[in-house]
Amino acid sequence: MQLLQNYSLGPGYDEMVDAEHAVRPHYRALAERLATLPVEVRAQRQRAAELFFLNRGTTFTVYKEEAGIDRIFPFDTVPRMVPADEWETLEAGLKQRIYALNLFLYDLYHDQKILKDGVIPVELIYGARHFRREWIQVPVPHDIYVHVCGTDLIRDRDGVYYVLEDNLRCPSGVSYVLENRLMMQQVYPEQFTGYDVRLVRDYCLALRDVLHHIAAHLSDEPTAVLLSPGVYNSAYFEHAYLAKQMGIELVEGRDLVVEDNAVMMRTTRGLKRVDVIYRRIDDDFIDPLVFRPDSMLGVTGLVNVYRSGNVAFANSLGTGVADDKAVYAFTPQVIRYYLSEDPILPIVETYLPLDERTLDHVLTNMERLVVKRVDEAGGYGMVMGPTASKRELDEARRAVRAEPRSYIAQPVISLSQHPTWIGDELQGRHVDLRPYVLYGEDIWVLPGGLTRVALRKGSLVVNSSQGGGSKDTWVLTC
Numbered sequence: 001m002q003l004l005q006n007y008s009l010g011p012g013y014d015e016m017v018d019a020e021h022a023v024r025p026h027y028r029a030l031a032e033r034l035a036t037l038p039v040e041v042r043a044q045r046q047r048a049a050e051l052f053f054l055n056r057g058t059t060f061t062v063y064k065e066e067a068g069i070d071r072i073f074p075f076d077t078v079p080r081m082v083p084a085d086e087w088e089t090l091e092a093g094l095k096q097r098i099y100a101l102n103l104f105l106y107d108l109y110h111d112q113k114i115l116k117d118g119v120i121p122v123e124l125i126y127g128a129r130h131f132r133r134e135w136i137q138v139p140v141p142h143d144i145y146v147h148v149c150g151t152d153l154i155r156d157r158d159g160v161y162y163v164l165e166d167n168l169r170c171p172s173g174v175s176y177v178l179e180n181r182l183m184m185q186q187v188y189p190e191q192f193t194g195y196d197v198r199l200v201r202d203y204c205l206a207l208r209d210v211l212h213h214i215a216a217h218l219s220d221e222p223t224a225v226l227l228s229p230g231v232y233n234s235a236y237f238e239h240a241y242l243a244k245q246m247g248i249e250l251v252e253g254r255d256l257v258v259e260d261n262a263v264m265m266r267t268t269r270g271l272k273r274v275d276v277i278y279r280r281i282d283d284d285f286i287d288p289l290v291f292r293p294d295s296m297l298g299v300t301g302l303v304n305v306y307r308s309g310n311v312a313f314a315n316s317l318g319t320g321v322a323d324d325k326a327v328y329a330f331t332p333q334v335i336r337y338y339l340s341e342d343p344i345l346p347i348v349e350t351y352l353p354l355d356e357r358t359l360d361h362v363l364t365n366m367e368r369l370v371v372k373r374v375d376e377a378g379g380y381g382m383v384m385g386p387t388a389s390k391r392e393l394d395e396a397r398r399a400v401r402a403e404p405r406s407y408i409a410q411p412v413i414s415l416s417q418h419p420t421w422i423g424d425e426l427q428g429r430h431v432d433l434r435p436y437v438l439y440g441e442d443i444w445v446l447p448g449g450l451t452r453v454a455l456r457k458g459s460l461v462v463n464s465s466q467g468g469g470s471k472d473t474w475v476l477t478c
Contacts, residue, residue: 003035003426004419010428012414013159015080026081026476029194034078039424042077045187046421049075052183058176059237073176074469076420077188080431080451081195081474087447090153090161093344094435095443096335098149101166101322102439103338105145109135109318119337120330127405128327129375130169130320132283134290138307140316141214147314148207148278149437150174150449153345155416162413163347164432165328168319170280173450173470174203174436175238178245180472196477198447203436204245207278210440211246215276215312222275222312224248225265227256229281229297239280253281258301263311276312283317325374325408326352349411353404362409363397369409371396384460386412415460418471420453430454432462433473448473 009017016027023031053059053072082090107114108125109132115122125131150171152164181200184191208224215222228239230252243250249265256274257264264271279286285295287303305311321327329350335343351369353359362369366385373381383396400407417428435449451471452462462468 003031007419007426008428010414010417010430012157012430013155013416014428015416015418015431017419026083030079030081030191033191033193034426042421046077048187049077049183052187053179056179057237058179074455075180075183076429076453076455076469076471077184078419078421078426079184079191079472079474080418080433081476082433082448084476084478086161087475089344090435091445093161093163094149094151094437094445096339096341096344097151097163097166097331098146098437098439098443100335100338101149101168101331102143102145104334105316105319105322106143107338108321109145110137114334114337117337119333120327124326124330124405125321128321128324130283130318130323132318132321134303135316135318139309141217141309141312144214144439145316145319146322147210147214147316147439149439150434151437153433153435154348154413156413159416161345163331163345165325166323166331167434168323169282169315170235171434171436172235172238172280173434173452174446175241176470177436177446177448177450177473178203178241180470184472195474198475198477200446200448203438203446204242206438206440206444206446207242208246208248210438211248211276211278211312211314213440214314218275218310218312223265223273224276224278225251225256225274226278227251227253227281229285233280235280242278248278253296253298256299256302258299258305261305261308261310263299263302263305274311276314278314283320286317325350325372326405329408348413351409353400353407353409359400359404362400362407366393366397366409368412370412371400371407371409373406374408375406382461384412412460415454415462418451418453420455420471422455422457427457429457430460430462431471447475 016024018024059072114120146168148171150167153161154164155161177200211224212222225248226239226243228250240250255266263274265274281297284292286298288295288298289300290303306313329352331347332343335341351358351362353362369385371383383392415430415432418431419426420429431451431453433449433451436446438444451473452468453471454462455469
């Protein structure tokens, strides 16, 4: 096919093209359609897509940019496709994972059986930055701690999916999933011809149902709000978008007040009681009486209202302990311990440099490993051994030797690549996938998720804060 005659396969798995350079069956109709699209028409459509996002304010914030902090989220118009049988396995694995992690969190903050049985070292949990001793023995509605989860998946050179990490506190990015699909339907409607693609538009309704479910004990018609840090947060567009789509109020800490052991929202008609808060603020900033006293983002006394059962949170406080990258290494054991099942989705091999032998292995082989801080996200606190300079490697060795509990190391996995428009030709760029899972009355997985693409050639870092973009993700029904 002329469209792909100069296309180069990388060392890993290619989502569209197989090892013989043939287009995979589920991509053939799309590839033929792309091949017949004139260059000038594609350029015109690209401009239309950018205008779509600009006019709708679909932006994200880059804190370290000097010339303005808001920018349009980069987008590639070649969609990623997931066949039905692949998705069936992913969906089952994601449901298994969030169910087990919720049981794990409940146990950690109550009986701690998994620690008493020696499955996970006690010091690993109590040494985790996001383990909240203040939350021990505090009940949460329906014993569910994580209501919204974004799990990052990657594929190895054989096409096997691996869990790279879980995002169990305030996962972001779902608004771009919904916006990407809407743009594709308006600007590239012909690409859907011949494909039966599962819908994503039900996400906001499903999320609202989750919020109402966890606050049903407080009111037959619960009042829900989305609590945001404000306009300077990197995900503020998403906060405003989701609140609008769910028909709930978008609030900041200054809009809420605690009165008579209840949370009240300031309105033009006076105070109104709030029953459930979808929080997009980390634990540290949510209540200056309990956590950081210098926080200007939270609500004084909010945690005590939650302890009393007079307001519900999604997600609960204390979930970050299961986000810890060192704890991640034990998630297969967590699944086996609580469910008596083998994990459906494997994790990436992970080294914890807590003993001399493992520490020596990490320090000696750092040029071939990825080293990550256990409590960082967004591509920060990470050193890619094969591409790091001698200075960066030396600094990483010193840091790991000084604080071994604060780091993990993993082998470099060549992420799968996907054809991406670079100028007027298709080039392979590395991608991952972040599906979103909701846990309320039932567990529901959004079909597809956010495919993030590393737009820089050869880069394995897909985060938007590090120059990444996104693609629409199609889950096929057959």
